[in-house]
């Protein structure tokens with residue numbers, strides 16, 4: 001059995017001075033699809049932010065894709081993020097450029113140089129989310145579901161070891177949510193490990209999987225009844 005991709009031991013998650021989650025002990029292994037659920041304000045986003053280095057881990061231990069979260073140095077954060085693919089509720093595409101240029105921007109920022117290789121990689125990831133023909137469009141010319149699929153493609157560019165998706169379907173209608181979820185499921189079947197925060201219980205029932213719950217300052221695994 002290989003080492004877990006994510007392991008937190010006796011970790012505490014803070015927003016400034018206020019404790020959001022305490023005594024967090026969890027593991028995620030390669031290839032898993034894991035949900036993170038919990039009512040609004042219970043700490044899902046704070047948990048995710050700690051994992052991608054946006055909030056410091058000052059108490060307990062955390063290991064994620066070969067990085068130690070406790071004592072993580074500012075200069076290491078960009079390198080940690082290259083090993084993670086982060087997907088947000090509000091897509092966060094650059095509105096002043098096309099989809100292809102959005103993806104090119106990320107590749108250049110992460111050290112890619114060869115134009116042909118970059119174009120090939122862009123085509124490859126857009127193909128994975130079924131958006132190959134729309135690379136010339138601007139974000140505002142796409143539907144919410146299409147924009148989120150592009151955001152997932154962007155997260156895949158550097159072959160991340162773990163994808164962190166924070167409410168990826170939060171801005172989408174139920175049918176579009178299912179379409180985006182299908183993309184995430186396909187990506188997971190192809191070997192990507194995914195942690196997805198959501199409060200969409202319909203998705204949990206339709207696609208049952210390991211589930212962590214934030215509640216009363218704790219995170220614990222819940223046993224899901226099959227729908």
Ligand SMILES: Nc1ncnc2c1ncn2[C@@H]1O[C@H](COP(=O)(O)OP(=O)(O)OP(=O)(O)O)[C@@H](O)[C@H]1O
Pocket residue numbers: 015016020038039040041042043044045046047214
């Ligand atoms: N930037 C911030 N500064 C201070 N406190 C914050 C900040 N962001 C969130 N909090 C607080 O931290 C706690 C957890 O919030 P968090 O956003 O992590 O919850 P959540 O489960 O993701 O909620 P939601 O589902 O509404 O996104 C809440 O009490 C919230 O008020």
